[in-house]
Amino acid sequence: MEVKAQIFRSPQEFTHQDTLRGSNTKDRAWWNLEQYHLDIKVDPETKTIKGSNTVTYQVISESKKLQIELQEPMTLLKAIQNGDELEFEKDGYSYLITLQDPQNIGESYQVELQFEGSPVIAVRPPWDGGLTWSQDSNGLPFIANSNQGIGASIWWPNKDYPADEPDQGVLISVEVPENLMDVSNGRLIKTEHNKKAKTKTYHWEVKNPINNYGVNINIGDYVHFSEKYEGEKGILDMDYYVLRENLEKAKSQFKDAPKMMEAFEHWFGPYPFYEDSYKLVETPYLGMEHQSSVTYGNNYANGYLGRDLSGTGWGLKFDFIIIHESGHEWFANNITYKDVADMWIHESFTAYSENLFLDYYYGKEASRDYVLGTRKNINNDNPIIGPYGVNQEGSGDMYYKGANMLHTIRQLVNDDEKWREILRGLNKEFYHQTVTTEQVETYISTQSNINLSSVFDQYLRDVRIPIFSYYIEGNKLNFRWENSLMTFDMPVKIKLGIGKELWLKPTTRWASVELDTDVERLSVDSNFYVGMMNISGK
Numbered sequence: 001m002e003v004k005a006q007i008f009r010s011p012q013e014f015t016h017q018d019t020l021r022g023s024n025t026k027d028r029a030w031w032n033l034e035q036y037h038l039d040i041k042v043d044p045e046t047k048t049i050k051g052s053n054t055v056t057y058q059v060i061s062e063s064k065k066l067q068i069e070l071q072e073p074m075t076l077l078k079a080i081q082n083g084d085e086l087e088f089e090k091d092g093y094s095y096l097i098t099l100q101d102p103q104n105i106g107e108s109y110q111v112e113l114q115f116e117g118s119p120v121i122a123v124r125p126p127w128d129g130g131l132t133w134s135q136d137s138n139g140l141p142f143i144a145n146s147n148q149g150i151g152a153s154i155w156w157p158n159k160d161y162p163a164d165e166p167d168q169g170v171l172i173s174v175e176v177p178e179n180l181m182d183v184s185n186g187r188l189i190k191t192e193h194n195k196k197a198k199t200k201t202y203h204w205e206v207k208n209p210i211n212n213y214g215v216n217i218n219i220g221d222y223v224h225f226s227e228k229y230e231g232e233k234g235i236l237d238m239d240y241y242v243l244r245e246n247l248e249k250a251k252s253q254f255k256d257a258p259k260m261m262e263a264f265e266h267w268f269g270p271y272p273f274y275e276d277s278y279k280l281v282e283t284p285y286l287g288m289e290h291q292s293s294v295t296y297g298n299n300y301a302n303g304y305l306g307r308d309l310s311g312t313g314w315g316l317k318f319d320f321i322i323i324h325e326s327g328h329e330w331f332a333n334n335i336t337y338k339d340v341a342d343m344w345i346h347e348s349f350t351a352y353s354e355n356l357f358l359d360y361y362y363g364k365e366a367s368r369d370y371v372l373g374t375r376k377n378i379n380n381d382n383p384i385i386g387p388y389g390v391n392q393e394g395s396g397d398m399y400y401k402g403a404n405m406l407h408t409i410r411q412l413v414n415d416d417e418k419w420r421e422i423l424r425g426l427n428k429e430f431y432h433q434t435v436t437t438e439q440v441e442t443y444i445s446t447q448s449n450i451n452l453s454s455v456f457d458q459y460l461r462d463v464r465i466p467i468f469s470y471y472i473e474g475n476k477l478n479f480r481w482e483n484s485l486m487t488f489d490m491p492v493k494i495k496l497g498i499g500k501e502l503w504l505k506p507t508t509r510w511a512s513v514e515l516d517t518d519v520e521r522l523s524v525d526s527n528f529y530v531g532m533m534n535i536s537g538k
Contacts, residue, residue, distance in 0.1 A: 014390040017092035020067070021151070021160060022339070022391030027067035027096055031057040033159050034108060035168040040156070041175040041199075042182070042219060044141035047133050049074075050116035053157050056168070057111075059103045066097045066111065069153035069160035074117035076157055081111045093153065119155040122146060125285035130154055134284035136221060136243050141180060143219040144283040144295065149393070152212040162211055163338035163434050169206040169276075175199050176219050183218045183241045185210060185293040186276040206292065207275045209432050211336045214291035218281045223247050229258050229278075232270040236261070237277040246282060249300040254280055256322045263360035264327060264353065269424040272334035272431065280322065287321035289328030289350075296321050310373030314358055314366050327353035330427050338434045341386035343393045344460060345440055348384070348402020349423075355403065371407045372526060374400040384460045385437060395463075404529040405459040411527045412455070412491060413448045422447045454488045459529070467531040468492060468506065468524050475515045477522070481506045483531070493525040501525070 019025075033055070040051030055068075070076050071093040079086040079097045088097040103109065122130035129150035134142040145155055153160040174182035178198045186206035193200050222241040229236040238257060242250040257280055265271060271278060276292040283295040286305070298305060298321035308315030331349035352371070359367035378401045386394035395401075413419045425447055426440065437460070445452045458466060466484040470477060481488050489507045496502055496519050504513065524532045 014387070014392070017094070018390040018392070020092060020094045021069065023389040024161065024163060025067055027063070027065045028159060028161055028164070030059065030061040030063035031066060031103075032060050033057055033164045033166045035166045035170065036158065036215075037171040037173070038156055038215065039171075039173040040217075042143065042217065044133065044143060044177065044180075044219070046118070047121070047131070048116065048118050049131075049155060052115070053113045055111050055113065055159070056108060056166075058108045059105050061105065062103070064099045064103055066099060067159070068095045068097060068113060068157050069093055069151065070095060070113075070115060070157040071120070071151065071154045072117075074115055074119055074153075074155060074157075076113060076115050078114040079111055080114070081109065086111070095157070113157040115157050119145075120150070122285070126288050132284050137245055138221065140221045141177070141219060142221075142243070142284045143217070144285065145216055146283075146285055146288050146295070148213045148288065151391075152215060156215075158212050160212060162213075162336060162340060165209040165211055165336065165434060167209055169208055170210055170215060172204040172206070172215065172217070173201055174204075174217050174219070175201040179221070180219050181222045181241075183222060183279065183281045183293065184216060185214065185291055208273050208291075210291045211333065214289065214293075214333055216288070216290040216293050216295065218283055218293070218295065220282070222282075225251060227258065229261055231261060231274070232265050233274050236271055236274055239277060239279045240281075241279065242282040246300065250282070253300040253319060254322070256319045257326070259318075259361070260323050260326050260357065263357045264330060266360060267353070267356045267420060267423055268330040269427045272329060272427065278326075278329070280326075287325045289325045289332050289346075291329065291333040294322075294325045294329070296325070298322070309377060310370045311376065312369045312373040314362070314370040314373070315354075317362065317366075318354075318357060320354070323354055323357050324350055327357075334427055334432060335430045335440075336434045338436050339388050340391055340393050341388045342435075342437045343386070344384045344398040344402045345435065345437065347398040348406060351399040351403040352406045355407070368407075368527060371400075371403055375404060375529070378404070380463045380465060383463060401459065401529075405455070407527060408459075408490075408529045409444065409448075409452060409455065411493065411525065412450055412452070418448065454485065455490050458485055458488050458490070465529065465531055466490070467533050468494075469533050469535055470522070471534060471536040472519060472522075475518050476512055477515055477519070478510055478512045479504060479506050480510045481508050482533070484508060490530075492528050492530065495523045495525060 035056040037054040088095045120130035126146035129147035136142045147154045151160045172184040178200045182202040184204040186204045189205045190203045223244045226239045273292045279293045283297045286297045288295045303316045304320040327350040332346035355367040355371040382395035384394045384398045386392045441456045464483045467482045469482040470479040491505045
């Protein structure tokens with residue numbers, strides 16, 4: 001698995017800017033974000049963006065200073081409210097705007113942010129975020145953004161804080177050369193042609209809340225095809241935008257999209273954004289989970305750039321980017337972390353969705369083999385949950401260690417229909433919400449009727465993999481957990497010979513159980529992500 005450079009930074013000394021970006025500061029807490037209208041012109045020749053973002057917000061407490069982020073070399077030119085230009089001061093890449101008019105609690109207001117500049121160019125997208133300015137095989141511009149780690153403020157001014165999403169969505173207006181098309185989130189509501197300037201402006205509307213890193217522009221010589229999907233909430237529009245040269249390949253490869261939708265609606269519940277449609281959009285980089293505008297650059301091949309990340313063969317049964325990035329529509333876009341330290345909520349569930357896709361079409365053994373095969377990608381280097389309040393993610397193990405944790409919890413629930421109800425229930429309980437790890441943990445423990453706190457602590461907050469330590473004396477089995485937190489007390493299933501299984505409830509203290517017959521060897525069910533050690537050496 002590739003490592004996301006800007007997304008997974010190494011532990012470091014945190015700065016004042018990290019706190020400004022990563023916490024709910026006093027200049028953020030007093031206002032609730034209602035809507036953005038991002039209105040920009042993109043110039044492929046100069047690689048510049050110029051325009052405005054009109055921010056609609058509701059006042060929830062008294063204050064007159066509003067915090068917005070915009071990263072250099074982009075520049076905030078003006079902030080305007082009710083026709084008056086406002087003063088602002090710059091603190092790192094945070095702008096603190098002083099409002100002049102009364103800000104009455106409960107009322108809604110707008111501030112227009114005018115900006116321009118040449119945004120950071122992504123060196124290795126999507127791992128290093130920014131803008132990609134590329135060309136198709138005909139030499140036409142092929143442009144896209146990808147900015148999960150570095151932040152949406154790398155190219156447009158916004159409240160770059162994940163806990164507050166625009167309740168009423170986003171309007172996105174993008175002016176491009178007339179021979180190109182912009183594809184953004186939501187639905188295309190109109191197109192304007194300026195024949196004198198030789199440009200077209202594409203107006204898109206997102207009706208649902210959206211995380212800011214999910215807002216995207218994709219510009220190229222696109223062609224479009226579509227289909228209607230009969231889903232759990234009715235007819236879903238599924239639209240596909242690809243380079244003209246790749247139309248036939250896309251029509252074949254994108255058959256994985258409705259297959260994905262069927263499997264994930266089964267496991268996770270209705271697609272969360274029927275109002276905004278589902279789109280799959282070709283980009284000049286690998287792909288990203290932009291809400292209702294999932295981006296794709298996997299070379300029209302199965303696997304991850306043609307590779308099976310599990311090493312089992314099952315990873316070549318599907319197009320990794322279509323399945324994984326679309327899985328984020330439920331875990332990342334529907335349910336979104338409040339703090340990036342909890343990014344496992346996005347990545348663990350979505351990595352786990354890969355084997356649930358296999359489960360739906362190929363059965364439990366296929367999905368089991370796949371998720372177990374991904375264990376070789378786990379480093380156990382740092383905790384999956386990062387430090388809070390400083391815009392810092394945890395370890396990249398949030399992908400496949402997190403997926404194996406969820407696969408282990410499925411064994412503990414020991415009822416596949418109940419497990420499916422839990423996954424669907426998460427998406428219903430936290431529909432279109434930002435959440436904390438505590439909320440997710442509590443929900444799963446409550447709905448499963450199992451206290452999973454020590455399981456989450458062990459796999460999310462510690463780097464050790466528990467070891468089931470045992471020895472056998474005659475027909476007496478002695479056992480305990482080692483290499484774990486002292487509070488770790490997860491039940492486990494062991495296998496005794498052919499066809500015999502036994503559930504045990506180990507803690508970190510020695511316990512014993514009498515077996516029906518003498519057993520010289522046993523094994524732990526491999527579906528549990530644990531180690532095993534016979535301390536007698538036999």
